[in-house]
Amino acid sequence: MTVARHARGTLRWAVCPVDERSAARAAWSDRPAVHAGRRGRRGADAEVTGGRADIGLPAGITVALEDRRRADAITAPAARRRFVVARALLRRLVVSGVPDLCAGPIAITASPSGRPVLLGREDVFLSASHTRGMVAAAVSTLGGVGIDVEPADRRELPPLHAWLHDTERVQEVGADAYTRHQRLVARWVAKEAVLKACDLAVTRRQVVVHRGRDGHGVAVLHDHDDLPGPVMTLRWVQIGSGFVLAVGIGARPATGGADRHRHPRSRDNEVVTASSIRISDAC
Amino acid sequence: MNRDGLRALIIEVLSGIAPETDPAAVDPRADLRDELDLDSMDELNMITRIGERLGIEIPEQDYAQMRRLDRATDYLAGRVGARSR
Numbered sequence: 001m002t003v004a005r006h007a008r009g010t011l012r013w014a015v016c017p018v019d020e021r022s023a024a025r026a027a028w029s030d031r032p033a034v035h036a037g038r039r040g041r042r043g044a045d046a047e048v049t050g051g052r053a054d055i056g057l058p059a060g061i062t063v064a065l066e067d068r069r070r071a072d073a074i075t076a077p078a079a080r081r082r083f084v085v086a087r088a089l090l091r092r093l094v095v096s097g098v099p100d101l102c103a104g105p106i107a108i109t110a111s112p113s114g115r116p117v118l119l120g121r122e123d124v125f126l127s128a129s130h131t132r133g134m135v136a137a138a139v140s141t142l143g144g145v146g147i148d149v150e151p152a153d154r155r156e157l158p159p160l161h162a163w164l165h166d167t168e169r170v171q172e173v174g175a176d177a178y179t180r181h182q183r184l185v186a187r188w189v190a191k192e193a194v195l196k197a198c199d200l201a202v203t204r205r206q207v208v209v210h211r212g213r214d215g216h217g218v219a220v221l222h223d224h225d226d227l228p229g230p231v232m233t234l235r236w237v238q239i240g241s242g243f244v245l246a247v248g249i250g251a252r253p254a255t256g257g258a259d260r261h262r263h264p265r266s267r268d269n270e271v272v273t274a275s276s277i278r279i280s281d282a283c
Numbered sequence: 284m285n286r287d288g289l290r291a292l293i294i295e296v297l298s299g300i301a302p303e304t305d306p307a308a309v310d311p312r313a314d315l316r317d318e319l320d321l322d323s324m325d326e327l328n329m330i331t332r333i334g335e336r337l338g339i340e341i342p343e344q345d346y347a348q349m350r351r352l353d354r355a356t357d358y359l360a361g362r363v364g365a366r367s368r
Contacts, residue, residue, distance in 0.1 A: 075317055132322075188324065
């Protein structure tokens with residue numbers, strides 16, 4: 001698999017269909033068919049990969065021991081399977097896309113909020129998403145990253161008042177039912193991606209998504225005076241005909257911890273800003 | 284509504300969201316997302332439906348209280364009790 005790099009870092013993401021019937025067996029030895037990135041185009045300030053080229057998981061990294069232990073605590077077989085596949089994807093993306101890895105096992109753990117973390121590398125950001133039938137994962141050295149995937153025809157969307165900002169609800173008025181549903185699913189995955197990437201104490205209603213016509217967009221936080229302007233750049237991708245994926249990226253924090261929560265534009269020496277990153281899709 | 288009623292309500296709502304599972308058999312201290320294979324959309328649907336049934340609004344910052352059956356029961360008992368006082 002080709003790795004696209006930029007002087008300031010990389011973003012790689014991948015998706016993997018999960019057979020829900022075989023998930024019931026939750027076999028440890030089987031290898032899922034993995035779809036992952038192809039070489040991305042050079043963006044304004046960053047180069048990013050993503051896509052659906054088959055690579056297959058190499059033998060020997062099927063399930064890391066620590067992932068297996070964590071998965072054993074997950075009761076639902078399908079959830080266990082998706083967790084394992086997500087971790088395998090993350091490990092694959094880390095191995096192929098993160099420079100200067102130390103020798104030895106890759107240690108991925110979870111933050112208190114559940115976000116996957118690459119131990120010892122505060123400059124690397126991970127995100128994973130699993131829904132029925134699909135797993136997605138992203139690894140970034142550009143900045144905080146979030147990824148989310150949902151079936152495009154997912155019904156039973158939560159009541160709009162629970163997750164849409166008033167301005168977004170107004171924008172949905174007038175569209176036909178099919179278009180409206182597609183747009184709502186796209187908004188949902190974008191908001192989830194933003195929440196995962198920001199790791200901030202904000203609500204879904206505060207995350208306002210602005211979508212362009214070319215599958216790109218930005219997210220701003222409403223009623224959040226400390227973070228004016230776009231906090232995330234978003235890219236939507238249709239996976240086959242059945243799933244919608246959103247990947248979002250912010251800017252690299254100066255250090256881990258509290259600095260993660262600072263606005264990208266507030267750092268004098270930081271060149272990469274959320275609004276300057278353009279996420280390319282090679283597919 | 285007492286705690287048993289609240290627990291029954293949660294299980295009833297969960298049964299509608301994850302009909303292929305048996306929420307009544309869930310370990311009360313286990314994470315519902317892992318036990319019942321709920322994703323974030325399921326979780327928000329569960330919370331909004333419970334809120335509607337009880338006539339309360341559950342703020343997003345309290346969603347973490349709804350991820351275990353025992354904690355969700357405690358949380359809702361506090362909210363319902365506070366409302367009825």
